[in-house]
Amino acid sequence: MSADNTYSEQELVDRLKSQDNQAFSYLYDNYSNALYGIIKQIVGDTEVSNDVMQEVFVNIWKKVDTYDASKGKLFTWMLNIARNASIDKLRSRNFQQSLKQVPLTESEMAHPVVRPGLDDFGLKKVIYKLKGEQRMLIDLSYYQGYTHDQIAKALNIPLGTVKTRLRAALSQLRNLLN
Amino acid sequence: MNIKEYISSGIVESYVLGLASDAERQEFEAMSLQYPELVEAKIQFEDVLEKKMMAEGIQPPAALKEKIENSIQPSANPLYTDMYEEEQAPVRTTNPWKWVAAASIVLLAGSLVWAIFLNSEKNELASENNQLKEQLSSTAANADECRDMATALHRPGLRLAPLHGTNASPASLATVYWDTTSHDVYLIVNNLPAPASDQQYQLWALINDQPVDLGVFEMKQEKLLVKMKNVTNAEAFAITLEPRGGSPAPTLNAMHTYGKL
Numbered sequence: 001m002s003a004d005n006t007y008s009e010q011e012l013v014d015r016l017k018s019q020d021n022q023a024f025s026y027l028y029d030n031y032s033n034a035l036y037g038i039i040k041q042i043v044g045d046t047e048v049s050n051d052v053m054q055e056v057f058v059n060i061w062k063k064v065d066t067y068d069a070s071k072g073k074l075f076t077w078m079l080n081i082a083r084n085a086s087i088d089k090l091r092s093r094n095f096q097q098s099l100k101q102v103p104l105t106e107s108e109m110a111h112p113v114v115r116p117g118l119d120d121f122g123l124k125k126v127i128y129k130l131k132g133e134q135r136m137l138i139d140l141s142y143y144q145g146y147t148h149d150q151i152a153k154a155l156n157i158p159l160g161t162v163k164t165r166l167r168a169a170l171s172q173l174r175n176l177l178n
Numbered sequence: 179m180n181i182k183e184y185i186s187s188g189i190v191e192s193y194v195l196g197l198a199s200d201a202e203r204q205e206f207e208a209m210s211l212q213y214p215e216l217v218e219a220k221i222q223f224e225d226v227l228e229k230k231m232m233a234e235g236i237q238p239p240a241a242l243k244e245k246i247e248n249s250i251q252p253s254a255n256p257l258y259t260d261m262y263e264e265e266q267a268p269v270r271t272t273n274p275w276k277w278v279a280a281a282s283i284v285l286l287a288g289s290l291v292w293a294i295f296l297n298s299e300k301n302e303l304a305s306e307n308n309q310l311k312e313q314l315s316s317t318a319a320n321a322d323e324c325r326d327m328a329t330a331l332h333r334p335g336l337r338l339a340p341l342h343g344t345n346a347s348p349a350s351l352a353t354v355y356w357d358t359t360s361h362d363v364y365l366i367v368n369n370l371p372a373p374a375s376d377q378q379y380q381l382w383a384l385i386n387d388q389p390v391d392l393g394v395f396e397m398k399q400e401k402l403l404v405k406m407k408n409v410t411n412a413e414a415f416a417i418t419l420e421p422r423g424g425s426p427a428p429t430l431n432a433m434h435t436y437g438k439l
Binding site: 021024025028029031032033034035036037038040046049050053054057058061071072073075076079080083084121122123125126141142148158166167168169170171173174177178 | 186187188189190191192194195196197199207220221223224225226227228230231232234235236237238239242243245246247249250251328
């Protein structure tokens with residue numbers, strides 16, 4: 001493949017579906033930084049991030065047949081694969097033990113984990129412009145993968161309130177992105 | 179909710195970022211079929227998100243690409259090719275019935291082991307099943323309770339009285355919800371000092387300054403809302419500390435909180 005070769009999204013998807021190695025290489029060159037960014041922000045550790053990255057691209061390659069363009073863009077689909085894999089890793093027993101992470105407590109709620117250096121770029125930088133509670137809700141749900149239910153229990157507020165406030169926070173996030 | 183409110187409710191972002199619940203996702207997809215402006219809003223958010231994240235990422239280690247590319251190649255050396263190649267067995271003649279007998283013994287022993295295994299598995303599953311049933315029924319009971327509380331709090335005609343601490347106990351705080359229609363009384367203990375073991379708090383309703391007993395309550399409540407005795411009329415509520423079991427009339431100098439409706 002020549003360096004200046006570019007594909008439209010549709011073309012790229014079609015080529016990936018026919019298991020075209022060059023298309024995979026192109027996909028990696030184009031999207032690896034963005035996906036590695038989100039993985040690293042969730043997982044933190046470089047070694048583990050590399051493992052997750054490999055798992056994510058292998059999954060994209062294997063599951064590209066199930067990608068449905070009518071449901072969303074290719075990037076959105078890959079972003080969700082990357083986020084889910086990162087959070088699964090975060091929740092996996094081995095990783096938990098290696099980090100000696102404790103279950104979600106109120107004190108963690110009050111001081112969500114801030115990983116120095118990883119919070120000042122991309123989506124997270126935008127999220128850190130939100131006010132305290134909104135930032136915390138997005139951090140807990142998007143970056144730490146806690147369910148609405150877990151957040152409601154830990155913060156001792158009703159589930160419905162968590163949903164409404166999180167939605168308001170996301171709506172605010174969109175305003176900041178625009 | 180109209181479609182504009184729905185679009186700006188944060189559901190679009192929630193859906194795209196993978197934070198929506200299954201029900202929310204299904205609803206969103208159904209709505210998308212009906213409202214092109216919802217699809218438009220989704221695509222717009224996907225675009226800004228992609229642009230933002232593509233502009234700022236982290237470069238992975240250079241060696242990672244090759245490693246990943248290798249791992250998607252179909253393996254050139256399948257692992258198990260030579261494993262089952264049969265060796266030539268020496269030819270011998272034996273009475274075939276011996277083989278049948280030997281095979282039956284092996285089969286019998288095998289099925290015994292298998293039966294024992296299945297039986298222990300069955301027992302395990304049965305006990306797991308019971309545990310799950312118990313968990314389910316207690317969870318369902320919890321859910322019912324929460325639903326009842328939620329319904330109770332959303333009833334029209336519900337009035338709220340915050341009970342503030344008295345001079346004797348300034349930090350005390352409790353909240354009473356009184357349903358003017360059903361006359362139900364619910365109490366939330368926000369903050370009360372722990373009583374001695376022979377004492378209990380008692381809630382009173384006050385009508386024309388006359389106290390009406392609404393019952394005693396424990397401090398350690400698993401429930402958020404404690405249902406107290408009903409009262410048909412009330413102007414104010416108060417909590418006093420009484421001997422365990424409660425008193426017929428309130429001990430006024432042990433009044434901890436007081437609040438008017």
